[in-house]
Amino acid sequence: xxxxxxxxxxNKFSDIEGFxxxxxxxxxxxxxxxxxxxxxxFNDLLxxxxxxxxxxxxxxxxxxxxxxxxxxxxxxxxxxxxxxILKKCHLTNRQSISExxxxxxxxKGETLYQIISDIIKGHEHIEFIQT
Numbered sequence: 001x002x003x004x005x006x007x008x009x010x011n012k013f014s015d016i017e018g019f020x021x022x023x024x025x026x027x028x029x030x031x032x033x034x035x036x037x038x039x040x041x042f043n044d045l046l047x048x049x050x051x052x053x054x055x056x057x058x059x060x061x062x063x064x065x066x067x068x069x070x071x072x073x074x075x076x077x078x079x080x081x082x083x084x085i086l087k088k089c090h091l092t093n094r095q096s097i098s099e100x101x102x103x104x105x106x107x108k109g110e111t112l113y114q115i116i117s118d119i120i121k122g123h124e125h126i127e128f129i130q131t
Contacts, residue, residue: 003058003127010065014072016081016112027051039119046123056125063120066113066130073113075104081112 006026013019020037028035028051035041049055063069079101086097103109110118120128 003060004053005060005062006052007062007064010063010067010069010072014068015077016073019069019073019116027053039115042116043119043122046120046126048125056123058125058127060127060129061120062129062131063117064131070111070113073116074111075107075109078109078112078115079104 008022008026013022017037020035020042023042023045024035027045031051035045045051046061047055048057048059053059082097082101082104086094086101089097100109104111117128117130120126
């Protein structure tokens with residue numbers, strides 16, 4: 001049985017909303033509902049069970065032009081992303097998110113690109129290739 005290959009092309013998006021749109025396009029074909037555009041929903045899609053993969057089905061995920069995404073989802077984009085989350089999050093999460101923002105301002109925190117990559121790498125059934 002051939003392993004399914006799924007390709008994310010960074011040339012098709014430049015911000016987090018565009019990333020979520022692209023993920024919806026490649027992982028949820030033929031679904032009659034839209035996913036939550038957040039990283040928890042992305043993690044759920046990677047786990048599978050709806051959309052284009054079965055639950056924990058082995059797949060190869062290729063992120064084309066990943067160097068573009070490393071720039072697009074760098075420190076500035078991550079601070080912007082976390083600042084938006086800070087506006088909506090529960091009171092108990094505010095300190096943690098504020099601390100993440102402060103670390104990023106010191107070039108010490110994880111960027112959005114690193115966070116997304118870590119989510120992907122956290123799935124043992126996914127072979128992750130960045131080009």
